[in-house]
Every structure is written in C-alpha cells, then in structure tokens.
Amino acid sequence: MKPIVKLLLEGGSLNTAQMAQVLNLSEAEVNHQLDALKKEGVLLGVRPVLNLSPEDSGVVRAVIEVRITPERGGGFNRLAERISRFDEVESCYLMSGGYDLLVFVSGASLQRVAAFVSEKLSTIEGVLSTATHFMLRSYKEHGFLLEGKAEENERLKVAP
Amino acid sequence: MDNSRFIAKHVVNLPKSGIRDFFDIVAKMKDAISLGVGEPDFDTPWHIREAGIYALEKGKTHYTSNLGLIELRRAISKYVEKNFAVSYAPENEVLITVGVSEALDLACRALINPGDKAMFHQPCYVSYSPSITLAHGVAVPVPTFAKDNFALTVEALRAAWQPGCKLLMLNLPCNPTGGTCDRAQVEAIAKFAVEKDLIVLSDEIYSELTFEGVHTSIASLPGMKERTIFLHGFSKAFAMTGWRIGYACGPATLIEAMMKVHQYSMLCASIISQEAAIEALVRGEDGMKKMRDQYHRRRDFIVRRFNEIGLKCHLPRGSFYAFPDISKTGMNEKDFAIGLLHAEKVAIVPGSAFGENGKGFCRACFATSYEQLIEASNRIERHVQSLAKNPPRP
Numbered sequence: 001m002k003p004i005v006k007l008l009l010e011g012g013s014l015n016t017a018q019m020a021q022v023l024n025l026s027e028a029e030v031n032h033q034l035d036a037l038k039k040e041g042v043l044l045g046v047r048p049v050l051n052l053s054p055e056d057s058g059v060v061r062a063v064i065e066v067r068i069t070p071e072r073g074g075g076f077n078r079l080a081e082r083i084s085r086f087d088e089v090e091s092c093y094l095m096s097g098g099y100d101l102l103v104f105v106s107g108a109s110l111q112r113v114a115a116f117v118s119e120k121l122s123t124i125e126g127v128l129s130t131a132t133h134f135m136l137r138s139y140k141e142h143g144f145l146l147e148g149k150a151e152e153n154e155r156l157k158v159a160p
Numbered sequence: 161m162d163n164s165r166f167i168a169k170h171v172v173n174l175p176k177s178g179i180r181d182f183f184d185i186v187a188k189m190k191d192a193i194s195l196g197v198g199e200p201d202f203d204t205p206w207h208i209r210e211a212g213i214y215a216l217e218k219g220k221t222h223y224t225s226n227l228g229l230i231e232l233r234r235a236i237s238k239y240v241e242k243n244f245a246v247s248y249a250p251e252n253e254v255l256i257t258v259g260v261s262e263a264l265d266l267a268c269r270a271l272i273n274p275g276d277k278a279m280f281h282q283p284c285y286v287s288y289s290p291s292i293t294l295a296h297g298v299a300v301p302v303p304t305f306a307k308d309n310f311a312l313t314v315e316a317l318r319a320a321w322q323p324g325c326k327l328l329m330l331n332l333p334c335n336p337t338g339g340t341c342d343r344a345q346v347e348a349i350a351k352f353a354v355e356k357d358l359i360v361l362s363d364e365i366y367s368e369l370t371f372e373g374v375h376t377s378i379a380s381l382p383g384m385k386e387r388t389i390f391l392h393g394f395s396k397a398f399a400m401t402g403w404r405i406g407y408a409c410g411p412a413t414l415i416e417a418m419m420k421v422h423q424y425s426m427l428c429a430s431i432i433s434q435e436a437a438i439e440a441l442v443r444g445e446d447g448m449k450k451m452r453d454q455y456h457r458r459r460d461f462i463v464r465r466f467n468e469i470g471l472k473c474h475l476p477r478g479s480f481y482a483f484p485d486i487s488k489t490g491m492n493e494k495d496f497a498i499g500l501l502h503a504e505k506v507a508i509v510p511g512s513a514f515g516e517n518g519k520g521f522c523r524a525c526f527a528t529s530y531e532q533l534i535e536a537s538n539r540i541e542r543h544v545q546s547l548a549k550n551p552p553r554p
Contacts, residue, residue: 010454011530018534022461157507158183158196160286160335 004033005042012046051146061090061106061135062113064121065099067128076100079126088116099131110134174293177286178513185498186507193536195524196507198335200399200480202527204436205447208398211439212432220431226423227415228256228407229434235441236407244364245380246390248409255415255422256429256437260365260393260406262422264329265291267361267389267408270417271327272297278327279320279358281312283483283511283518285335292327300325303517306485309474310339314348321356328358330378333366336514336523337483338459338476343376350381359414360388365406368397368448370478371456379409386411389418396480397448398440403433455480458526458533465537466524469544480527483511487520489547497522503546504539 003023007014011022016034020027037043050057068079076094080101084092091104103121107113113134122130138146164172186196203209227233233250241247248254257263264287272278274296280288282301289299302320304310312330330349333340341349353360360378367375379388393406408418422428440448459476466473466484473484486496493510500506511518526533 006457010457014530014534018530021465021534021537022457022530024461024464155194155197155199155201156183157186157189157192157194158179158509159198160177160179 002033002037004030005037008043008046049142049144051141051144058108059106060108060110060113061104062117063133063135064103064105064117065131065133066101066103066121067099067130068101069126069128070100071126079124082124083121086116086120088113088120170293170296174290179286179509182497182507182509182513186501189501189505189507192501192505192507193532193539194507195526195528195533195536196509197525197527199401200396200451200527201529202399202451204399204403205440205444207447208400208436208440208444212403212436215432215435220435222431224256224428224431224434226419226428227252227254228429229431229438232256232434232438232441233407235438236409239441240390240392240409244367244375244377244390246377246385246409248390249412252412253409253415255408255419256434257393257406257408257422258426258429259395259404260363260391261287262404262426263389263391263393263406263408263418264288264361264363265294266418266421267391268292268295268297268327269421270414271295271359275324276327277322277325278329279317279325280329281316281331281334282516283310283334283336283514283521284329285331285363286514288329288331289515297327298324301515301517304334304337304339305517306472306474306483306521308339309477310334310337310483311341311345312339312349313345314352317349317352325356325358327361328353329361329363331363331365332375333370333476333478335366335479336481336509336511336518337521338479338481339474340370340375340478342373346376346378347381350378350384353378353387354383358387360384361391362388363391365391365393365396366479367392369452369455369480371452371459372475372477375478389414394437394440397452398444399451400433400436400440403430403436405429405433405437455527458528458530461530462524462526462533462537465533465541469537469541471540471544480525482524482526483518483521484524485520486522489544489552491547491552493518493520493522495552499547499552500540500543504543506536506539506543508540 016027016030020030070076088105093102095102117132233254236254237248237250268291272295277298277300278292279300279302281304292299302316304312362378379385379390389410391408394400462482463473471484471486497508497510509523511521
C-alpha cells in the first residue's frame with residue numbers, strides 16, 4: 001500500500017500541509033499524489049462523519065433487502081449498477097444468503113423513502129421482492145461511536 | 161516531632177526519581193503537548209477490556225494461585241516459545257506478577273545478598289538502580305553511547321565489571337534510548353555472562369516494538385536459559401499499562417524463590433487483569449501488530465524532524481521513544497526541557513532522569529497522534545531557532 005494511502009486511512013483528519021510533513025514531501029507533491037489517486041479511481045472522495053440531531057440531519061434511513069433475477073452474461077451486475085445510480089441509494093452490496101442486494105437508502109421523510117421503494121425500486125424489471133427496514137438509531141458510524149463516546153482518558157503528563 | 165528519624169537509612173538515601181521532579185513542573189502547566197509519557201496513547205483494545213468485564217460478570221473476584229492462573233501461564237508459555245524461541249513449563253517456570261516492575265523487584269530480592277553487585281546499562285528505566293539498592297545490593301551502571309545507537313557493548317561491560325558482580329540486568333529494546341542489540345551483540349553479552357558467572361535479568365517489555373531486525377532474547381541462546389530470568393508484560397505491546405500485569409519465566413528453582421517473596425508480599429496479581437491478559441495473548445496479536453506499525457511510522461517522522469531541526473537523533477530500533485541529543489543548543493537537558501515547556505508548552509523528559517549517561521539528551525515519546533507530533537515538532541523547531549538567535553548565557 002502506498003504511504004499516502006496508509007496515511008489517509010490512519011490520520012484521516014490531517015490537512016495536506018500536515019500530510020506533507022509526515023510524508024516528507026512538498027505540499028504540491030501531496031496534492032499531486034492525491035489527484036493521481038483520484039484519477040486512478042482509488043480515492044473516490046473524503047466525507048466528514050457527523051453526529052447531527054435528527055432535526056438537523058432531516059434524513060430518514062433504511063436498509064432494503066432486494067431479491068433480483070440474475071441475467072445471462074452479466075449476472076447481478078447490470079441491475080445492481082442501475083439501482084446504485086439513484087440519488088437515494090447511499091450504498092449497495094451484493095450479498096450471499098437469503099437475498100441478493102443490500103441497499104442503504106436515505107430520504108427526507110419516511111414517505112419519500114417508501115415512495116422510492118414502491119415506485120422506483122420494486123418496479124424495475126428483474127426485481128423480485130424487497131424488504132425495507134427503517135433505521136431507528138445509530139450507535140456507530142464509520143468507526144466512530146456516536147453516544148457514550150470514548151471518554152477523554154487523561155494520561156499522566158509525565159511517566160517513567 | 162521529627163518522625164523522619166524512623167525512616168530506614170537506605171530509603172532516606174534513595175534519590176527521588178528525576179521524572180517525579182519534572183512531573184511536578186509539567187502538572188502545573190495547562191494544555192501542554194506532552195511527549196513525556198511512558199505508555200501507549202491507545203486505550204486497551206476493546207476485546208481485551210470486554211474480557212475483563214466478562215470476568216467480573218462471571219464472579220471472577222477471588223484469589224488465584226500464587227503463581228497465577230494456569231490458563232494464563234499456559235498461554236504465556238506458548239507465546240514465549242513461539243516469539244522468543246525458549247520454552248518454559250507452565251507448571252513451575254512461569255510466575256504472574258503485578259507488572260514487570262514487581263517481577264524485577266522480586267528477582268532482586270530473591271537473588272541479591274547484601275553487598276552483591278548488580279550491573280545494568282544506563283541510561284535506563286528509573287527503577288533499576290533503586291530496585292538493587294532496596295535489595296541491599298550495589299548498583300554498577302554500564303554506560304551506553306549514542307555512537308553505538310545505545311546498544312550495550314561487551315567492551316563497556318568488561319570495563320565496568322568488578323569483583324563481586326552477580327547480576328546483569330538487560331532492557332532491550334531500552335527505555336529511554338530505544339537502543340537494542342543485534343544477535344551477535346547478544347551472543348557476546350551471553351558469553352560474557354557465562355565467563356563471569358552472572359545471572360541475567362532480561363526485561364523484554366519493549367521486544368514486540370522492535371522495528372529493525374529481529375529481536376533476540378538472551379534466554380534463547382545455548383546455555384543461557386539456566387542463568388536467565390526472562391521478564392515480560394502486557395503494558396506496552398498490548399496497551400495495558402493500568403492493568404498492572406506482567407510475568408517472569410526462568411528455571412524452576414529461581415521462580416520458586418521469587419514466588420516465595422511474591423506470596424508473602426503480593427499474594428497474586430489481580431484475577432481480572434489475568435483474565436484480560438489471556439484474551440490479549442490468544443486473540444490480541446493482530447491488534448498489537450497494527451499498533452506497532454503505527455508507532456513505526458510515527459518514529460520515522462519524529463526522528464527525521466529532530467534531525468531536520470538540528471537536534472541529532474539516532475534511529476531508535478525499538479520502543480516508542482526518541483532520544484535526541486540537545487547539547488548543540490548550548491544548554492543542559494534540564495534547562496532545555498524546562499525552557500521548552502515554558503516557551504512552547506511541549507513536555508519532554510530530561511535524559512538525566514534516566515541516569516548520568518542521559519546527560520545532554522532528552523526523551524520524547526512518539527506514542528501519540530500525528531497532529532500532536534507535528535505540532536510538537538514545529539514548536540520544538542521554533543524554540544531551537546530562537547535559542548540559536550539568542551544563545552543562553554553560560
């Protein structure tokens with residue numbers, strides 16, 4: 001793994017000037033490498049992980065189990081890619097087990113999400129069934145605890 | 161009434177730890193960036209903490225055998241055999257202790273007759289010399305030098321040796337220097353120990369955090385198991401400093417002698433910590449390696465920065481300490497550390513806290529976040545530059 005990729009994984013909140021110091025590169029070279037990663041399709045984007053109140057986030061999220069018919073030649077890919085393109089879809093995975101796709105969606109309200117499922121998702125030819133589960137509460141996002149987050153454990157300032 | 165007259169002479173004469181003095185100064189300074197700690201910045205991995213909670217839930221709140229839980233001793237025996245190439249019988253060659261510090265104290269008390277001499281390399285962990293003194297032994301420091309990357313050389317050992325030396329204490333990799341010895345050097349030390357009939361206490365607490373080359377335990381060399389007490393613990397590699405759990409492995413007769421002191425003083429280590437330690441050994445290796453990789457990259461960063469700043473710093477091959485030479489600033493290590501703390505609010509520890517031979521150096525712990533390391537290194541740079549412009553008056 002390239003050093004810059006390791007650093008992105010490990011010190012995600014460093015700015016490019018700080019990354020340049022750690023990697024012993026100029027800031028321009030860091031930007032150049034980041035651009036190259038984007039071009040290669042390795043670095044798709046960087047997003048903040050926020051802990052917003054329900055009112056502030058204004059978003060309802062759901063997980064949908066989708067069963068689809070595989071196609072000759074493309075298997076599940078064509079349908080999965082088609083479903084992934086909807087703005088409502090945050091993530092989409094092909095799964096083993098009782099269903100084929102696991103789709104994470106979000107919308108402004110319960111009605112919007114429900115409408116997406118009934119009007120868009122289930123009407124696609126090849127979609128056999130959907131089972132929608134609305135999320136009630138989040139405890140951990142992308143490795144960060146939301147509630148009861150790790151307390152600041154003060155270390156002694158000087159120890160042998 | 162002057163009740164200090166009740167204090168035993170050898171305790172009165174024991175110097176206060178230099179760390180303690182410095183701690184008192186730093187404690188008063190709010191929001192300083194501290195590179196002064198001697199422990200990982202990571203909390204103990206959750207699965208290990210969870211094992212401790214589970215132990216409590218299951219009512220594991222009793223004494224264990226004096227030697228420690230047999231399950232833990234078995235796990236240690238396996239771990240040591242796999243990683244250090246020396247095998248100990250869990251039944252009578254492994255003793256669980258309250259951190260390596262207790263193991264070290266037990267070994268000193270079990271082995272030292274009043275007046276016996278014990279050698280240890282210096283700069284070193286703050287407990288070595290006092291542990292010897294408290295056991296009524298005589299401390300014989302052996303210097304290590306920056307030019308050798310603070311490896312212990314057999315030449316230095318030979319020069320420091322004197323009649324009456326019985327013990328040799330090793331700490332490889334070493335706190336505070338990060339120095340360690342390669343296999344050939346360890347072999348030479350082993351030969352010397354045999355020649356002088358020394359018993360070796362080998363404190364290998366930082367061995368997992370070896371970044372260059374392969375760690376060689378002196379206990380694994382031919383003929384050395386019988387004259388070595390291998391000391392190790394969970395604090396550094398598994399980020400478990402507060403659990404106070406360590407162990408000693410050695411020949412059954414010596415472990416039995418240490419166990420005698422242990423049973424009359426400590427009885428046994430905390431059962432909760434012992435249960436958590438089993439989890440650490442059985443399932444903790446991946447997490448430990450992840451932490452080690454991070455320390456490795458942070459070491460490369462901070463050592464490079466010290467050298468850029470003009471504070472010559474050797475590459476510590478192990479541990480999580482950098483030990484730069486600050487003598488170029490024209491100041492001694494204490495004044496430099498205190499000046500840095502007041503001017504830039506960065507805490508590092510004066511090398512002399514770790515013995516005479518630490519003079520002119522400071523210890524900086526790099527087990528902290530990149531943000532802190534970057535900021536600390538920038539502040540140190542600013543401080544060194546301002547010292548260069550306004551040199552301290554002699």
